[in-house]
Amino acid sequence: MKKTLACVALAAAFAAPAGAQTVLTASSWVPPTHALTLAQAEWCDLLARNTNGKVKCNLLPRAVSAPPGTFDAVKNGLADLSFTVHGYTPGRFVLPQMAEFSFLGDSAEPLSVAFNKVAMKYPQFNQEHQGVKVIAYFTHGPGIIFNTKRPITKVEDLQGLKFRVGGGMVNEISKALNMNVTLKPAPESYELLSGGVMDGTLFPAESTESFKIDKIIRHATTFPGGLYNTSFIFFMNQAKYDKLSPDEKKAVDAISGETAARIIGRHWDKVDRRAYALMQANGVQVTKADAKFVADVKAKTGALEAKWVKDAEAKGLKDAAKVLAEFRSEIAKQQK
Secondary structure, eight states: OHHHHHHHHHHHHHTSGGGOOEEEEEOOSSOTTSHHHHHHHHHHHHHHHHTTTSEEEEEOSSOSSOGGGHHHHHHTTSOSEEEEEGGGSTTSOOGGGGGGSTTOOSOHHHHHHHHHHHHHHSHHHHHTTTTEEEEEEEEOSOOEEEESSOOOOSGGGGTTOEEEEOSTHHHHHHHHTTOEEEEOOGGGHHHHHHTTSOSEEEEOTHHHHHTTOTTTOOEEEEOTTOSOOOEEEEEEEHHHHHHSOHHHHHHHHHTSTHHHHHHHHHHHHHHHHHHHHHHHHTTOEEEEOOHHHHHHHHHHHHHHHHHHHHHHHHTTOTTHHHHHHHHHHHHHHHHO
16 A cells, blocks of 8 residues: 555656646648748747747647648647648738738848737737737748749730739739739649649749749749738647746747747748759749839739728728838838
């Protein structure tokens, strides 16, 4: 009997809270070598270090959901941690489209930091994400037009080609330019392009390598500040966050916001630079949009900002035009 009691006491000692560990299940719907997967892993490593190993992540070998279902998968507790593209669920998120307009900035880190700073300042952004804990808002690098057929040097060259887009404001920009577009998640790009179902895709430079289309695409057209951008969130299941101890919450919060946005932005900028080198090595013809092309795009897409202002104010964001101007000012500040 004494031996049994001693064993119980020993087991209880090992199970004591002082030695307890909190594990966050982290899901990624992009390849293990993708910038987003690597950035998520870096954030998790930082969290583990800052908590002396008391909080760590279990990086799942497979995504718990297809990309469009990721938000709800985390919200419903199928995973504790992941990231998603707002535009993968059209019409659901309005305010983050602020970060998706044309000609915003030339690299992911300053764009992501500026986006996160402004979005976190206005509670209406978080109110569109009920049921999850937003760790950071972020973007990828400047959006580029890629295709397998011909150089695109003017708006008229876009006609007659079929493009994959990810949804959100890029879809609206594409429609304003009279492009023939289909909304499909990024991981489907290789199959769509290699099989000739699509002639092109709108992506940041990085994606040509990540989704293995670097040897398929033949032409790229770049724009100062990007033709478009894409808004993302890195987020946690709200119930999981609520169950954390005060110290654990403090540790998560300390590396959320700007810290997380910078981690992700730096990873994206690094692979964007590498992707340009790969494009050159693979003989991709890169065309820089000239002043007329840029002016024509602005003329055709200008009304989209006014529509966003109206829609954002309907969602409760007061003086949305001022918030958009603040965002652009913050981007300029971060790019210096």
